[in-house]
Amino acid sequence: MSSVQFTITHKLDGTLARAGKIATPHGSIQTPAFIVGGTKATVKALTPQQVDELGGQAVLANTYHLMLQPGAAVVHEGGGLGAYMHWSKPTFTDSGGFQVFSLGMAYKKGIDATSHSEKGSGDLATHSTHQLAKVTDDGVTFRSHLDGTKLTMTPESSMELQHAIGADIHMAFDEATSPLAGRQYLRQSLDRTHLWAERSLKQHNKLNEQHREHDEPEQALFGIVQGGREEDYRRESAQLLGHMDFDGYGVGGVYEPGEISHVVRWVNETLPEHKPRHLLGMGAQPADLFLGVEFGIDTFDCVAPTRQARNGALYTYSGRINIKNARFVHDFTPIDTNCDCYTCQHFTRSYVHHLFKADEILGAVLASIHNERFIVSTIDHIRESLMDGSFYAYKQTFLNQYYGAAHAKTYLS
């Protein structure tokens, strides 16, 4: 019996979309849901109470980052992730697999697939000479980005770290590939990710057994589907992992909303229907959410809403604005008049603009509350629209207003 139970309550005919809930030892997540980014056991700039008040249902932390600081053992000693950070609702941890990519291949290059592919550079397909991570079939050797210490991470060690950290839902150790990786590298990487998935699951089960023996709560593990933009690889990966006894699945290696309607569709057409599906790292913009849900995703996580908030880029229902722009100096209206967040209820654009220009910490706080609430609220409405059948109408109205009719067309076909 898995430590998490997924129930589908509504499905949207003719699509892969569903609404439901994931029951965990720390309460249920109503899906589709946005999982708030809490990489280092903190949602940057926000207290857990603020995250709770803006509607956050769960938080996702990162194994690699916590391993370095403060150390998985310290988190364990502090009562596990939730207790340590004073978050009583469900928690996830990512395996560190993404850091294989971000500190490896993508080191100092970024992952902007569009700009790279337009240049046709193909840079991301080769290893950077300065990268901090080196991948072998056994695992990954990292140089700590904090102090240069050499570290090794394997599927087994990632599982051990995640069990020490003690989130409700863990991710298998995988290798995220570049959007520019060619079939040859993808093949090699996919085989490795599958091998790692098996090893992750085996180690995870072993650790759960130990938990049972000690009368401790068990944890859940999601397998991660890779395969780049190749349909056969994606379907193969979903098929293979789908037959393994994971509690749910993550879809990794997706970088743009435009990929969702095919890559995510291939995967979710293939994966078993009754297990939850998480789209890793996507949710920076409304299109990600609408398309993800439409093509069968239950949960999302993304650091962009809080990161962009700290950098002054704020969501409004008619598109993104940069609150640092001079035009907001005398704008005494809320960030968005239709937003119900704490920031919009009490503060003006002029004031938030001032906080950013003056480099005051509260600016990051208010902006983070707003952006996170905007995304959470949007996914909440998407869930409601699945339940009352208004999904397509809502999607069309929302995206037209957010992107403008011309751009929105890309996501409405």
Place this chain on the structure above:
RNA sequence: GCAGGGAUAGCGAAGUGGCCAAACGCAUGUGACUGUAAAUCACACGACUUAUGUCUUCGGGGGUUCGAAUCCCUCUCCCUGCA
């Protein structure tokens, strides 16, 4: 009054004969950010401009020189000593 030091683009501050429209920092403007090396990063920042283009600049004025922010003279203002 005497001796010495200084005045550079919005601010601070390099530069001391040509590679100077002038380093760098700040401020300003704009853009980016998708499993967080990100409260970060990129670009612009004298004017006009499509410009490797033209024009006007380095306290004011006058010189030397093929060429001056840089050398000389002089004026103005500021700082530090001594009277």
